[in-house]
Amino acid sequence: MQAGPRITRLTLTSFRNHARTDLRFTEPLVAFTGPNGAGKTNILEAISLLSPGRGLRRAKLADMCSSDGAGGFAVSAELVPMDHEEGDDPITIGTGITAPDTSSREVRIDKVPAKSSDALLEHLICLWLTPAMDGLFTGGTSDRRRFYDRMVMALHPTHGRTATRFETAMRARNKMMDEGVTDPVWFEGVEAQMAEAGAAMQAARLSTLSLLKQAIEEARGAVSAFPHAVLDLAGFDISDEQVYRARLAEGRHRDRAAGRTLEGPHRADLLVRHGPKDVEAKLASTGEQKALLIGLVLAQARLVKRETGRAAILLLDEIAAHLDERRRTALFALCTDLGGQTFMTGTDRALFESLPDDADQFEVRDGTATPWSFT
Template identity: 45%
Template sequence: MALQRITLENFRNHASTTLDDTAHFNLLIGENGAGKTNVLEALSLLSPGRGLRRASIGDFARRQLQEETAGHFSIGASLVEQGQVSARIGTYTTPDRPTRRLVRVNGADATASALSEWHAVSWLTPAMDGLFTDSAGARRRFMDRMALAIEPGHAKSVSSLEIALRERNRLLEDRKDARWLDAIEAQIAQHGSQVSGTRTRLVAMLGDELSALPPEPFAKPLLLYRSGGPLDPAELLATLARERPRDRAAGRALTGPHRDELEVVMASSGQPAASCSTGEQKAMLIAITLAHGVLASSGRPSILLLDEVAAHLDPVRRTELFARLRQGKAQIWMTGTEMAPFDAIKEEAAIWRVSGGAVERV
């Protein structure tokens, strides 16, 4: 078990919600628009990043009539390991700083990246169904979210890399002294090699887990990591210096980890995932999620958020999904509009009925 005593205050359509006595399987049942996905989004914000919807911070706070409560929200949870509370983690904003997300761990201020040191959070939502036909940037974000399971400091490396790349673009445009570029490119090479190295290890580990899965009922994918530049930091540094004129003309760096790509093909046919049917793409995405769940639960506590997944699977795939999730160590949170798809696990699950931003234990 991973999260217990979860509280949401002024978050989306939840004025004040508490979920306690959680289990391995946790089900949120209710009509569309009731606030089920809002709970999953709140849990996703107990990790680095912008959450499963990638929303702006200003969109999280529940709209209030009273000025004194407008513009801020809070999310908190107790992290439980082996039956003992190991930490109380939370994220929030304040009325005077409604667009700055703050984090606390055990009552002390912390950074968002520090949350990944305590547990791993991953998710699968209907919006991700188009991942294989989406942009390369979307797949890089997908890799980086999964990478936190094997390297908690990955979020900080990615952030540092992005900051350094923006600074280099500015220096190129301003035509600053080359020594400034030397310094910032050294940072890009350092952080870039860390980011690429972690992504490489992630894809290799996922490949090992996927190879152990049976080909049915979920289509087995093959993953290939395509680097956007040299993996060796010295080579990347030399490339950045050599390509300054070209990058200045382009207005951005054309070589580096920010150009990485995750390629996915169906193992049985060799067909690129982007060209497969919608059902095949969904099956491969679930297979990757299940393989990652094994990696995420091998060390720190882990949470897996599955939004409206069961309802879109046939009975055979649904049964297999539950069987694999049951064998894993990750705490599972799932949403649905009705209980029928979850009949196989209802006796072992914690169940909440969600309506109008309020939850009631069933």
């Protein structure tokens, strides 16, 4: 039985190359196929905006607007929630902007404006994997930290706001150092804000890490198609507010010389090892890294379901291209077992031949999505 929630309708208006796309879904597995540049990833990006943040591309809002110069864009979805009963109307959630120079997007739930995009987490949790993330294990620390913080936010909805508070206070502290401010009272005020937010961030990260390790360990035997990851955090280890506040005060002279804050949650890094081979993930082959990353996202999805009672929406962009048939079949089965909804893209329809016969499949061309006909 599907745990839900489930998107039954998705509408894109003036979103990238989709002038008007209206899609209906009835099944937990959804595949979009078509040539590069057709607009497949744009559909997944639109769904990702139904969660807090900047979406799976982290693009500017103006770049999401249709190229016809009309101005803004809109994304809306009809959602069947967990407690849906027969005869109930679906929940409508949506987001968008009215002009390309808008600094933030509007969010509406059942046509009522929400205070922030965090309200979307009450209805929908999105997890995604894109080709841009294939180099996660060999890339920079900031990419892994951002990836992990999205994992944390799925279980701690205020984590994103806490991170913003920390970054704002840290920028103020760095600016004071750059301008030669020496008054300790000024620093104490800003450092108190940093310590409160920084310790809360670290506590949420550590809590999520413990639960994620447990979820990975519990599923090791059942998810043999994808290697398990061994995880740890490095770069910052303080989850006590008073301890971090004292360390900030002690480090003022050092930080002033460096021109930046050297210690804090902004220096954390997610360490990942390939479990079966017991090597750092960055030393594994490209194919092994891809499989490891998929396994990690699936583990996060299992954890979200266990801790929240709701299945996450998975967005898997160009997911099947580098997997053999055995792993593709295993992936589709595992996504089904999660009880949620999975949206996938690929250039070749043959990559999805092992999908269940009743899966929703669409062909996308020039910003238009058409259901596949199997007759």
